[in-house]
Amino acid sequence: MTEAATDILRVRNLCKSYRSGDTRLDVLRGVDFDLAAGEFVSVVGQSGSGKSTLLHLMGLLDAADAGEVVLAGTRIAGLSAARRDRLRNTCVGMVFQSYYLLPELDALENVMAPLMVRHGIFEWLTVRSAVRARARELLDRFGLGGRLHHHPRQLSGGEMQRVAIARALVTQPQVLLADEPTGNLDETTGAGILDTLCELNRADGLSIVLVTHDPVVARRADRIVRLAAGRVDETCPAAERKAG
Amino acid sequence: MYKLLLCWRYLRTRWIALASIISVTLGVATMIVVNSVMAGFSYEMQTRIHGILSDLVFESHSLSGFQDPQWHMDEIRRAAGDDIVGMTPTVAVPAMLNFQVRGQWVTRQIMFIGIDEATHARVSDFGRYLQHPGNRTQLSFDLREGGYDTVDSQSEATTPTRPALEGAGWPHRRMRVERERVWREKLEADRRASEAADPTAASGSGGPTRSIDRQVDAVLAATTGDEASAVAPPAIDVADTTAVVKPPDPFRQARPEEGTRMDPAREQFTGIVPGIGLASFRDSTGVDRFLVLPGDDVKVTFPTAGTPPKAVSDSFTIVDYYESKMSEYDSNFVFVPLAMLQRMRGMIDPQTGLASVNSIQIKLREGADLDLVRDKLRKVFPADLYAVATWRDKQGPLLAAVDMEMSVLNILLFLIIAVAGFGILAIFFMIVVEKTRDIGILKSLGAGASGIAGIFLGYGLFLGLVGAGAGLAMGLAIAWNINTIRVGVEWLTGQRVFDPSIYYFHRIPSIVDPFTVAWIIVGAVGIAVASSVLPALRAARLHPVEALRHD
Numbered sequence: 001m002t003e004a005a006t007d008i009l010r011v012r013n014l015c016k017s018y019r020s021g022d023t024r025l026d027v028l029r030g031v032d033f034d035l036a037a038g039e040f041v042s043v044v045g046q047s048g049s050g051k052s053t054l055l056h057l058m059g060l061l062d063a064a065d066a067g068e069v070v071l072a073g074t075r076i077a078g079l080s081a082a083r084r085d086r087l088r089n090t091c092v093g094m095v096f097q098s099y100y101l102l103p104e105l106d107a108l109e110n111v112m113a114p115l116m117v118r119h120g121i122f123e124w125l126t127v128r129s130a131v132r133a134r135a136r137e138l139l140d141r142f143g144l145g146g147r148l149h150h151h152p153r154q155l156s157g158g159e160m161q162r163v164a165i166a167r168a169l170v171t172q173p174q175v176l177l178a179d180e181p182t183g184n185l186d187e188t189t190g191a192g193i194l195d196t197l198c199e200l201n202r203a204d205g206l207s208i209v210l211v212t213h214d215p216v217v218a219r220r221a222d223r224i225v226r227l228a229a230g231r232v233d234e235t236c237p238a239a240e241r242k243a244g
Numbered sequence: 245m246y247k248l249l250l251c252w253r254y255l256r257t258r259w260i261a262l263a264s265i266i267s268v269t270l271g272v273a274t275m276i277v278v279n280s281v282m283a284g285f286s287y288e289m290q291t292r293i294h295g296i297l298s299d300l301v302f303e304s305h306s307l308s309g310f311q312d313p314q315w316h317m318d319e320i321r322r323a324a325g326d327d328i329v330g331m332t333p334t335v336a337v338p339a340m341l342n343f344q345v346r347g348q349w350v351t352r353q354i355m356f357i358g359i360d361e362a363t364h365a366r367v368s369d370f371g372r373y374l375q376h377p378g379n380r381t382q383l384s385f386d387l388r389e390g391g392y393d394t395v396d397s398q399s400e401a402t403t404p405t406r407p408a409l410e411g412a413g414w415p416h417r418r419m420r421v422e423r424e425r426v427w428r429e430k431l432e433a434d435r436r437a438s439e440a441a442d443p444t445a446a447s448g449s450g451g452p453t454r455s456i457d458r459q460v461d462a463v464l465a466a467t468t469g470d471e472a473s474a475v476a477p478p479a480i481d482v483a484d485t486t487a488v489v490k491p492p493d494p495f496r497q498a499r500p501e502e503g504t505r506m507d508p509a510r511e512q513f514t515g516i517v518p519g520i521g522l523a524s525f526r527d528s529t530g531v532d533r534f535l536v537l538p539g540d541d542v543k544v545t546f547p548t549a550g551t552p553p554k555a556v557s558d559s560f561t562i563v564d565y566y567e568s569k570m571s572e573y574d575s576n577f578v579f580v581p582l583a584m585l586q587r588m589r590g591m592i593d594p595q596t597g598l599a600s601v602n603s604i605q606i607k608l609r610e611g612a613d614l615d616l617v618r619d620k621l622r623k624v625f626p627a628d629l630y631a632v633a634t635w636r637d638k639q640g641p642l643l644a645a646v647d648m649e650m651s652v653l654n655i656l657l658f659l660i661i662a663v664a665g666f667g668i669l670a671i672f673f674m675i676v677v678e679k680t681r682d683i684g685i686l687k688s689l690g691a692g693a694s695g696i697a698g699i700f701l702g703y704g705l706f707l708g709l710v711g712a713g714a715g716l717a718m719g720l721a722i723a724w725n726i727n728t729i730r731v732g733v734e735w736l737t738g739q740r741v742f743d744p745s746i747y748y749f750h751r752i753p754s755i756v757d758p759f760t761v762a763w764i765i766v767g768a769v770g771i772a773v774a775s776s777v778l779p780a781l782r783a784a785r786l787h788p789v790e791a792l793r794h795d
Contacts, residue, residue: 056788056789059688061687061688061788061789061792062787062788062789081692081693082692085687085690085691085692086690088688088689088690089689089690089691090690094688096792100681100684100685100688100792101685102250102682102685102686103682104250104253104254104257104682105249105250105253109249113246113686113689114689114690116246116249117246117686117689117690117691117695118690121248167689
């Protein structure tokens with residue numbers, strides 16, 4: 001039980017299948033996965049191995065068919081929709097391959113968006129300046145201090161991804177879930193993003209799950225979990241483990 | 245918070261959505277304008293009807309009326325108490341009005357109404373509708389020495405549309421008498437001359453014109469030159485009057501004044517005030533043309549009070565015109581002094597000296613409940629002898645028809661806004677599809693279904709408010725300036741949009757009722773919000789993962 005207490009994320013026997021017409025596609029067939037607080041884990045696997053699905057289930061974006069996810073000590077199965085929304089907003093930060101910034105908002109507003117979602121209008125008026133300062137600080141830290149009021153279409157891919165990371169961190173989440181964050185970026189820019197993630201993990205002790213199909217990217221993590229045919233591949237060679 | 249921000253951003257970046265609410269704007273504007281103008285018409289009509297009829301009308305079913313109006317008025321006052329501020333007795337009988345225009349007798353069917361000149365104006369707006377300023381302050385059945393308004397006193401126009409009234413009154417009467425005298429002398433001279441020249445002409449060889457002259461001569465001889473019953477020559481273009489033929493007066497024998505000679509240049513018959521529509525028409529240039537003028541004499545035939553009624557007739561002098569702008573009344577009513585009508589109809593009991601009247605017009609104090617007072621009076625006076633009605637009761641069907649017209653129009657116009665609602669629905673569905681990925685993003689940030697739905701409902705509310713607001717501004721601008729706009733449209737198209745001769749209003753009336761406007765706005769905004777409900781629900785139900793994958 002002591003181990004469970006330090007685990008920020010615990011996944012047990014997670015199953016998920018998609019139905020399309022008469023055919024059933026089992027994507028996850030009983031995945032077990034743990035993430036300790038402050039750990040940086042890469043999840044690798046071929047396309048269709050269920051990496052993204054696993055990430056969505058951990059990020060409460062989808063519901064599992066069987067098994068359980070325990071996020072920060074809370075079993076998410078059986079939670080009401082409102083509680084799930086709340087938990088996603090407070091505990092999880094997510095970064096995606098296509099950045100997923102809101103095109104109508106500028107960089108600063110995009111970063112503040114999760115907190116706007118969290119607070120009602122009147123509450124927002126009381127916390128606005130604090131949130132603004134925090135968002136500005138994060139963007140400064142990622143080298144975007146001069147582009148606060150640029151809209152996503154005016155930013156490069158790397159800049160957009162850094163805005164997305166800032167947005168994921170503004171809520172001070174307990175875990176950052178990154179889905180191919182370097183997938184749309186060139187090698188150098190991608191490396192910069194990975195540096196940022198490593199730095200966050202090392203300096204702030206942020207727990208990170210990084211999903212990628214690129215072994216080079218995966219090797220930046222403390223630990224690599226390989227998914228194959230909907231299960232964790234236990235035959236993963238120890239050589240791919242990197243010393244903390 | 246994000247809902248407001250996103251609503252605002254979507255509103256600023258999606259102009260196509262604004263296109264969908266133009267129909268809301270137009271619908272709201274049309275509704276405001278139509279309601280204002282209809283309310284204006286309705287109000288004008290009601291004020292006019294109310295101005296003509298007093299608050300309450302107390303009537304006898306019998307044409308002979310009831311005796312002793314003073315006793316009835318005391319009883320009414322006892323029954324209704326403090327609510328009554330004024331009462332006046334009247335006698336109304338159907339009658340025929342005859343007057344002569346260029347030798348032709350014109351006959352009109354009229355309602356001959358005997359009024360008490362001292363009190364009648366106090367129970368209704370009667371005074372306001374007269375053409376002489378003096379009569380408007382206090383009606384007198386004595387002919388005035390000129391001074392009739394050539395400008396319609398009830399319109400805001402300043403151009404004289406009634407030039408014919410310029411010389412009306414005594415000057416017109418004297419001129420007419422003088423002209424008749426000259427004409428008669430000329431006829432006489434002609435006759436003498438022709439007799440002297442050709443004594444055989446008397447046998448009828450002089451052709452039709454001459455034989456008419458002879459007839460005239462014969463009549464002239466018979467009436468010994470008394471011009472009292474001479475009827476009016478044409479009022480218009482007096483200069484080219486050529487053939488005023490004076491027929492024998494069939495009523496002369498029946499007149500009690502027979503034998504007493506009267507000088508028409510200095511005396512008048514009993515004064516009457518006919519409705520303006522009885523003897524005038526409006527030509528294409530908007531000028532009112534009169535067939536007879538104040539100062540001219542007319543004949544009225546009416547039934548006596550006995551059973552069976554006998555027709556009696558007498559000559560009267562027009563002293564003013566009555567113009568309520570309700571053509572039904574203006575072409576029907578002729579007012580006469582009550583006492584004269586009572587006497588001529590034999591409504592005065594020779595033994596008691598008590599007069600009878602048909603009805604009593606009652607004015608109530610401001611704010612009194614008409615129906616309540618009516619019901620009180622109905623309890624006191626038996627319904628088989630007396631009818632008590634409010635002015636609304638009297639014009640009930642007309643007022644109800646206008647109300648129904650307004651309701652139907654409102655329903656139709658509201659359907660326009662409902663159609664606009666479907667436009668909003670379609671465009672919102674498109675926006676939801678376009679924004680599917682953004683919806684997924686918001687859900688991944690922890691936005692709930694209600695929050696997502698709130699964005700689109702708020703968006704619909706914003707659009708509804710903007711559309712209704714623009715419609716409000718447009719509608720009010722049109723409603724307040726409708727007459728300027730009418731003039732502009734008439735100038736542009738060369739077509740007459742609003743013909744005052746049909747409506748008897750000089751301008752389009754328009755009354756903006758804040759309550760109606762509020763309802764229209766609420767309805768329009770409600771429709772905009774209601775039509776965004778379905779797209780909002782669809783957005784709320786989107787699956788986050790599928791929404792994120794959407795491209």
